[in-house]
Amino acid sequence: MVTTTSSRTPLSSPMETPADTPASRTFKVSSVPSEDDRADTLIEIKDFDFYYGTKQALFDINLKLDDKRVTAFIGPSGCGKSTLLRCLNRMNDLIDGTRITRGGVKVRGVDIYGRDVDSIELRKRVGMVFQKSNPFPKSIYENIVYGLRIQGVKSKARLDEVVEKSLRGAALWDEVKDRLHESGLSLSGGQQQRLCIARTIAVEPEVILMDEPCSALDPIATAKVEELIHELKKQFTIIIVTHSMQQAARCSDKTAFFYMGKLIEYADTRTIFMNPANAQTEAYVSGRFG
Amino acid sequence: MPSDVQPVSPDAVPAKPFAVRKARTRFFGLTFDECIRVFFGGNAFVAVIVLALITFFLFREGSAFFGQNRESLRVYRQAGLEYIDIIRQQEADHTALTRYLFAIRMKVVATLREERGAVIQADLEAAKNAVQQLAGAEGGATSTTLVSARARLAEAQKADAALGASINGELAVFDTFAERYSDTVLPVRGLVSDLGEIATGIKSRYIENEDYKVARSQFIQAGKQGEADAIQLREIDFKTEVAAITGILPAYQQINGEFTAALQETVRELPVLPVASLQPRLDRFKVLTQDYVAMFPGIEARLKAWDPLTPVTWSKSFSSFIFGREWLTASFWQDWYGVVPLFVGSLVISLIALIIAVPLGVCAAIYINQVAGPREQKLVKPAIEFISAIPSVVLGFFGIAVLGQTLRALSQFESLSWIPGFPYSERLNALTAGVLLALIAVPTIFTLAEDAINNVPRAFKEASFALGASRLQTIVRIVVPAALSGIVSAVLLGLGRVMGETMVVLLCAGNRIAIPDFTAGLAVAVQPVHTMTGIIAQEMGEVARGGIHYRALFVVGLVLFFIALLLNYLAQKIVRKYRISVG
Numbered sequence: 001m002v003t004t005t006s007s008r009t010p011l012s013s014p015m016e017t018p019a020d021t022p023a024s025r026t027f028k029v030s031s032v033p034s035e036d037d038r039a040d041t042l043i044e045i046k047d048f049d050f051y052y053g054t055k056q057a058l059f060d061i062n063l064k065l066d067d068k069r070v071t072a073f074i075g076p077s078g079c080g081k082s083t084l085l086r087c088l089n090r091m092n093d094l095i096d097g098t099r100i101t102r103g104g105v106k107v108r109g110v111d112i113y114g115r116d117v118d119s120i121e122l123r124k125r126v127g128m129v130f131q132k133s134n135p136f137p138k139s140i141y142e143n144i145v146y147g148l149r150i151q152g153v154k155s156k157a158r159l160d161e162v163v164e165k166s167l168r169g170a171a172l173w174d175e176v177k178d179r180l181h182e183s184g185l186s187l188s189g190g191q192q193q194r195l196c197i198a199r200t201i202a203v204e205p206e207v208i209l210m211d212e213p214c215s216a217l218d219p220i221a222t223a224k225v226e227e228l229i230h231e232l233k234k235q236f237t238i239i240i241v242t243h244s245m246q247q248a249a250r251c252s253d254k255t256a257f258f259y260m261g262k263l264i265e266y267a268d269t270r271t272i273f274m275n276p277a278n279a280q281t282e283a284y285v286s287g288r289f290g
Numbered sequence: 291m292p293s294d295v296q297p298v299s300p301d302a303v304p305a306k307p308f309a310v311r312k313a314r315t316r317f318f319g320l321t322f323d324e325c326i327r328v329f330f331g332g333n334a335f336v337a338v339i340v341l342a343l344i345t346f347f348l349f350r351e352g353s354a355f356f357g358q359n360r361e362s363l364r365v366y367r368q369a370g371l372e373y374i375d376i377i378r379q380q381e382a383d384h385t386a387l388t389r390y391l392f393a394i395r396m397k398v399v400a401t402l403r404e405e406r407g408a409v410i411q412a413d414l415e416a417a418k419n420a421v422q423q424l425a426g427a428e429g430g431a432t433s434t435t436l437v438s439a440r441a442r443l444a445e446a447q448k449a450d451a452a453l454g455a456s457i458n459g460e461l462a463v464f465d466t467f468a469e470r471y472s473d474t475v476l477p478v479r480g481l482v483s484d485l486g487e488i489a490t491g492i493k494s495r496y497i498e499n500e501d502y503k504v505a506r507s508q509f510i511q512a513g514k515q516g517e518a519d520a521i522q523l524r525e526i527d528f529k530t531e532v533a534a535i536t537g538i539l540p541a542y543q544q545i546n547g548e549f550t551a552a553l554q555e556t557v558r559e560l561p562v563l564p565v566a567s568l569q570p571r572l573d574r575f576k577v578l579t580q581d582y583v584a585m586f587p588g589i590e591a592r593l594k595a596w597d598p599l600t601p602v603t604w605s606k607s608f609s610s611f612i613f614g615r616e617w618l619t620a621s622f623w624q625d626w627y628g629v630v631p632l633f634v635g636s637l638v639i640s641l642i643a644l645i646i647a648v649p650l651g652v653c654a655a656i657y658i659n660q661v662a663g664p665r666e667q668k669l670v671k672p673a674i675e676f677i678s679a680i681p682s683v684v685l686g687f688f689g690i691a692v693l694g695q696t697l698r699a700l701s702q703f704e705s706l707s708w709i710p711g712f713p714y715s716e717r718l719n720a721l722t723a724g725v726l727l728a729l730i731a732v733p734t735i736f737t738l739a740e741d742a743i744n745n746v747p748r749a750f751k752e753a754s755f756a757l758g759a760s761r762l763q764t765i766v767r768i769v770v771p772a773a774l775s776g777i778v779s780a781v782l783l784g785l786g787r788v789m790g791e792t793m794v795v796l797l798c799a800g801n802r803i804a805i806p807d808f809t810a811g812l813a814v815a816v817q818p819v820h821t822m823t824g825i826i827a828q829e830m831g832e833v834a835r836g837g838i839h840y841r842a843l844f845v846v847g848l849v850l851f852f853i854a855l856l857l858n859y860l861a862q863k864i865v866r867k868y869r870i871s872v873g
Contacts, residue, residue: 091752091755091756094751094752096663096664120758120759120760121758123755123756123757123758127757128752128756130752130753130756132749134747134749134750134752134753135753136750136753136754136768136772137750138771146754146757146759146767147757147758147759149767150757150758150759150760150763150767196753199753199757200756200757203757
């Protein structure tokens with residue numbers, strides 16, 4: 001959990017933007033380490049090179065991501081952070097012309113690009129929430145159970161149980177429990193995004209990848225999703241790509257800064273925001289470019 | 291006025307005129323911009339105007355049909371043709387019963403041949419083959435073997451003929467029975483034929499007189515009173531004329547009584563069939579005959595109540611077109627313009643076409659959009675779209691020359707005889723036309739369905755994949771349901787395309803104007819049919835302008851027009867109703 005020295009009330013305090021007050025920016029970052037700072041490594045990215053067609057998008061990425069922690073990927077547009085995220089559950093397989101020329105990704109020591117790895121099985125373990133909320137044009141209930149239905153779960157009792165559990169997990173249950181059979185598209189934007197999170201946790205993955213989950217949401221909905229992230233990290237490993245440095249600062253335990261397809265700096269969030277080792281990182285987090 | 295000439299203070303610069311007036315150049319009172327607007331707007335509205343004109347003229351040409359049809363039905367009634375048709379129907383029903391008997395006989399012969407003649411049949415085939423082979427080999431085979439093979443063939447043929455004769459012998463009793471049964475109707479038939487002559491006589495005199503009337507009025511209009519007076523008009527008094535027909539009622543009643551007695555006498559004792567399993571059919575025949583006889587009093591009552599002067603209602607004129615089961619023109623008796631056989635023909639062909647085209651078009655669209663690589667897309671998409679560019683008369687030619695032949699040849703294969711309707715002999719039929727029309731519908735369905743699938747947001751697919759769904763699961767559970775409204779409307783528009791297609795059906799459907807025999811089950815597909823579009827194309831060139839036949843064809847055109855309108859409306863409505871709102 002991120003604890004704050006001053007009172008952190010995202011609902012009442014206006015969002016700062018880097019352009020507003022570059023000199024006076026302060027980030028509310030936990031100043032005390034969380035109770036157990038040592039975490040196991042879950043995902044290990046090693047010497048990773050990635051191409052879209054002939055254009056190289058990622059250069060020699062080396063990164064170890066912690067289990068049951070929130071890791072944020074930050075960096076200016078086109079820096080490769082989303083690409084790397086999508087490599088972690090092989091979503092890039094669906095795009096023509098993508099290839100990996102060097103290195104690999106290991107989850108719990110298993111190379112996910114290995115010959116005998118089924119990308120479908122992988123995606124059940126590494127779920128994903130997208131930038132734009134994308135519930136299926138089905139009922140709320142059917143949205144949640146989709147992942148189970150495709151795995152062949154038929155028992156009504158089990159499905160009902162999962163729906164309630166997932167919606168509670170995504171802090172949406174109280175809002176929708178009376179209209180589970182209405183269309184998922186009838187919800188508000190923030191609710192839709194939490195529905196997508198509920199849908200993802202319904203299949204009980206180990207990792208949840210979030211690709212700018214709040215970029216299309218208003219501040220109140222954003223705050224709700226961020227609270228949710230704090231809750232979720234007890235059970236799941238979360239990797240979040242964000243353009244909002246406040247969000248990275250508020251939510252994450254560790255932060256990786258990318259620039260031009262390269263990993264520039266990776267450290268505790270505290271360090272990245274308060275005492276970055278690299279000049280580019282410092283320039284970016286203080287809002288001087290990006 | 292003094293105020294006008296007041297001096298302006300020197301430091302004030304006179305204000306530039308504030309030009310807001312419209313440009314002065316005008317064509318027909320319009321500025322240049324307005325002209326452009328009118329030009330583009332006019333182009334846009336041409337479609338609406340043309341559609342309105344088409345509708346208007348279809349209605350104008352077609353609407354007079356119902357009046358003419360009513361007149362035609364009036365003559366039909368007043369000249370007594372309707373009266374005779376009541377008796378004629380009775381005769382036709384009897385003929386149907388005789389056919390039923392004949393069908394039983396066919397079945398018996400087939401069963402007996404199968405039971406007893408298997409060996410003989412095999413012998414016959416083998417001998418035939420041997421002779422053919424030897425005769426084909428010519429030099430290789432010695433003449434003695436050929437002679438012996440020929441002898442064997444002759445022997446086998448003899449045995450076959452003997453079997454046929456023995457079966458016929460066993461059926462002799464049945465044949466006498468059938469002949470007696472079929473002869474019972476002869477007195478009725480004779481009566482109908484005598485009456486028919488009287489009635490057609492009345493009708494032709496009436497029509498002749500009407501023609502004279504027209505000629506006379508033309509002479510009067512031209513001012514030739516002398517010629518007009520030379521034409522002798524003889525008004526037909528239907529009431530007295532028809533009395534000659536209705537007067538036979540007592541004679542008919544007597545004949546009918548004898549007919550009833552003869553029928554009952556004949557079926558009292560049924561012959562025993564050599565095949566016991568078919569005996570129930572014969573028992574059924576007895577029941578049918580008794581039902582038939584039971585209808586006779588009703589027929590007599592109808593004849594008694596019949597009045598030539600009952601007016602023909604408008605609804606009768608409508609219903610004889612819309613529900614009329616016969617399209618019969620240039621007949622010596624009575625012309626009928628019933629759209630049902632044509633409509634059913636169009637429907638059967640369209641259904642066959644859709645059954646083939648929907649899976650082809652939709653599955654191809656799914657494959658090309660969701661599975662295929664760019665190279666396959668580049669090959670398949672233009673190929674499918676090119677099909678729609680082939681002129682349909684060329685396709686029709688292909689249908690006659692290649693497809694019809696091939697399908698018929700296929701149907702002759704022993705191994706395919708399990709398909710309903712196979713083997714068949716009519717090369718041109720609903721199946722041939724339907725298969726070709728499927729080819730025409732596929733591009734429409736494919737293109738529109740592919741568009742619909744393409745419009746499914748990528749986000750749905752990604753979400754599905756991210757939850758661990760396979761490609762197939764994503765297609766079946768997400769992509770197709772999301773695109774379903776578009777796919778359904780694609781199918782409807784494909785149906786519209788097929789319904790309106792003319793050349794192919796005219797060339798390949800066989801053009802028999804009759805309601806296909808649906809008792810044949812799925813074999814209905816291999817019957818020749820005629821269609822609404824085909825009949826217009828075929829007959830429009832031969833009819834007199836303004837005549838009832840001409841107008842009837844226009845009404846058929848109207849029916850087609852409304853079908854097209856309905857299908858397009860439904861397609862648009864479905865798309866609008868189920869469009870996914872993606873937030």
